[in-house]
Amino acid sequence: MIELFAIAEYPGPPLPALAPLRAVRAGSLAAICAPAEGVKVTPEALWRHEQVVEALMEDRDLLPVRYGTLVDDDAAAVRAVDARRDELSAALDRVRGAVELSVRAVGDPEDGDGEAAGGRGYLRTKMRSAAAQESVTLSLHKPLAALARADMRRSPRPPSELLRAAYLVDRDAIGAFTRLVARLDDRHPGLQLLCTGPWPPYSFAEA
Amino acid sequence: MSRKILHGPDDLEPFAGELPHLTDALSRRINTDQEGLERGLAQLVLTIVELLRQLMERQALRRIDGGALSEEQVERLGSTFMELDKRMEQLRHEFGLEEEDLNLNLGPLGNLL
Numbered sequence: 001m002i003e004l005f006a007i008a009e010y011p012g013p014p015l016p017a018l019a020p021l022r023a024v025r026a027g028s029l030a031a032i033c034a035p036a037e038g039v040k041v042t043p044e045a046l047w048r049h050e051q052v053v054e055a056l057m058e059d060r061d062l063l064p065v066r067y068g069t070l071v072d073d074d075a076a077a078v079r080a081v082d083a084r085r086d087e088l089s090a091a092l093d094r095v096r097g098a099v100e101l102s103v104r105a106v107g108d109p110e111d112g113d114g115e116a117a118g119g120r121g122y123l124r125t126k127m128r129s130a131a132a133q134e135s136v137t138l139s140l141h142k143p144l145a146a147l148a149r150a151d152m153r154r155s156p157r158p159p160s161e162l163l164r165a166a167y168l169v170d171r172d173a174i175g176a177f178t179r180l181v182a183r184l185d186d187r188h189p190g191l192q193l194l195c196t197g198p199w200p201p202y203s204f205a206e207a
Numbered sequence: 208m209s210r211k212i213l214h215g216p217d218d219l220e221p222f223a224g225e226l227p228h229l230t231d232a233l234s235r236r237i238n239t240d241q242e243g244l245e246r247g248l249a250q251l252v253l254t255i256v257e258l259l260r261q262l263m264e265r266q267a268l269r270r271i272d273g274g275a276l277s278e279e280q281v282e283r284l285g286s287t288f289m290e291l292d293k294r295m296e297q298l299r300h301e302f303g304l305e306e307e308d309l310n311l312n313l314g315p316l317g318n319l320l
Contacts, residue, residue, distance in 0.1 A: 101213065106221045119285025120278070122292075127268055155307055155320060160221060178213040185214065194215040194222050 001036040004069045004077060005052050006062040006200070007088050008032055016055040019048075024074045026081035029088060032056060033077060036070050053200045061096045063088060064200035091205055098149050098168045099198035101177060104156075105140055105163035107132065107191050129158065136162045140184055140193075147177050152203040162191065166203035174198060249302040250309065257295060257309045258320060264288050 005021070010030035015021040023030040034052075037045070049067045056062055071077050081088060117124070133156070140163055145151040148167035156164045169177050178195060185193040215222070267284050270276055276284070299309070311319040 104222060119282040119287070119289055121285070122289040123268065123271060123281065123285040126264065126288075127271070130265075130268060155310065157306070174213070181214045192216050192221055194219070195213045196211045196215075197213060199211075 001070045001072060002033045002074070002077065003036040003049075004031055004033045004065040004071065004080075005049065006032045006056050006064055007081060007092065008056070008060050008062040009092065013059045016052070016058075018052050018055050021052070021056075024077045026078045027085065029081050029085065029092075031065075031077040031081050032062075033071075041068060057099070057198070057200050061092060062200065063091055063095065063205040064202055094150070095168060095201040095204055098170050098201065099174065100201045100203055101148075101167050101169050101174065101195060101197035102199065103140075103144060103163065103165050103167065103181060104161060104194045105136060105191050106160045106194075107162050108160065132162055136191075139188065140191075141165060143180060143184065144177070147173060147180060150204055166199075168201060168204045169197075171198075246302050246304070249298075250304055253295070253298060253302070253304065254309045254311060254319070260288075260291055260295065261320060 008023070008030050010023060010025045010028055012023060012030060015023060015032065019034045021032055021034050023032050046067050053062070053064045071080060141151070141153065144165070144167055148169050150168040151165060152167075153163075153165045156162055167177070174197070181193055181195040185191070267288065271281055271284075299306070309320065
């Protein structure tokens, strides 16, 4: 069994020495893989997988493969890539030269008086949180998305989280993006912003 | 890990609620036995119900915003939605599902909810 880490272009730069990696060629694409280290799923194994993908990402464009994707052998890896060649090539084009940055914003949790105040209180709380979401969309998400090539919002986790989004940002725009996050953070004293990355383009690799 | 933080507060506590969920997700995602299949079906059904619930709730909020409803109607609507919300939470809990499990990735269209 071999474990897949990423789909990249073939040929590519030399592979990092983090794991016994190989690039299995499938036309102009490569499935980057290593012998599977057993089937046990652990946080440590997930972290190892992530480190390999990040090392690969440093000097090449890639589509990260979901952790735990195993195939029988090289031939099966080639078949898997061949079957989706057009989608994979198009997805690789979309993320070329860019990385994923994640932004989350938290505010003060709602005071929760909806619980006590019955049906009307419940709806009032909902309306307040819808309004807060709307205002975060305008004041944070829109300006950030304008600096990004693509963006993907996820449902924020109540009660305090107001924004949870991923942005596909050109490698040479990471600095500008981070500075914008810092400015937006300054401008909104009631919110705290967390920006992490660069990550492999997990949210934008769906072919 | 800290080298991954491009911008953030000194105290990351407000963002740390994530970690238990991550561990849960890891232990859940590898389950393909009978129970896992039932859970998958429940997840799909509850996702659809949750979609309808959210649509109706938004519709209600719009009507209230428009001022077309009496106090009493608002109270009744609110209680109904509150009950529905509680019931969904119970069902989710029964099947061991998190709030964000009730969603579908629609590819280029983004997420369903």
